[in-house]
Amino acid sequence: MVRAPCCEKMGLKKGPWTPEEDRILINYIQQYGHGNWRALPKQAGLLRCGKSCRLRWTNYLRPDIKRGNFSKEEEETIIELHEKLGNRWSTIAARLPGRTDNEIKNVWHTHLKKRLKQYQPALNTKRQSTEISEFDTCKLEESYLVNFPTNPRFESPTCPPVSPQQSSSDISSVTESSVVTGENQNTGIKEENVDSCSWETIPEIDESFWFEALSADNSGTSDDYPATITDQQLQFPSEPVYAYGWNMDDGMDFWYNLFIKAGELPELPEF
DNA sequence: AAACGCGCCAACCGCTGTAGA
DNA sequence: TTCTACAGCGGTTGGCGCGTT
CATH class of the missing domain: 1.10.10 (Arc Repressor Mutant, subunit A)
Known part of the structure; x- marks a missing residue:
């Protein structure tokens, strides 16, 4: 017809x-x-x-339409539901009172998808590798970076202890490559230093952490990032290890969630 | 001040699902 | 069972506003 x-x-x-x-x-x-x-x-x-x-x-x-910006909680709900449901906007909207499928779809395409893409390169690289070592040596791509509390931007008395495997020389190598110079305030690193930063420069942590975290349930319909990681799936080191995506507002939310779910997260300092 | 580029978002398009004849 | 009409859904578009050059 x-x-x-x-x-x-x-x-x-x-x-x-x-x-x-x-x-x-x-x-x-x-x-x-x-x-x-x-x-x-x-x-x-x-x-x-x-x-x-x-x-x-x-x-x-409609009188029950909620106007205005989405709250952090609403955005997190969308990300979580999208991970489980895929592009079923109307179903997602049903879980967010006052929000329409169209509005959620727009927010996803204009904000949330971009945010998730910030760390997709590293995740994709990890997914393609079968050996931890391959992932450890992959170059950081785009403006995505994982760092440790030794980052000079990250001076807080609430910073957790670093991994027991981490040596002082490792700390300095990361710190030096990560100084904010003003050339790129968004990423917090100099452009020319991006290529010099690699997973190799990140202090060694329990390999099972990366493996378990990044290979967690991917059964959802989204390819953008792993589905919710449970405490059972995430084998966390005995000492809290602190990785941090620091592309300002973008990207770091993932790591927040990761550590919250691990149940080891001390309060994070505000940038 | 003008031109240009880009992001956002309201609205449209086309397809699918479903109910009823 | 088939056909038709309609509602709803998801993908896409186009115009507007804002920032940058």
């Missing part, structure tokens, strides 16, 4: 809604409801197709 285009009829208006059209639609739905979207615009006196009316109502005019 070939369906006729929604607004094929001439005279039906498209594009942004005017305040007057909004008023007419709201008044009509408040008075009569929206049992039949197809018939609604004609009965309400709107030169719109029913589909357009439904979209305008569900995405914008």
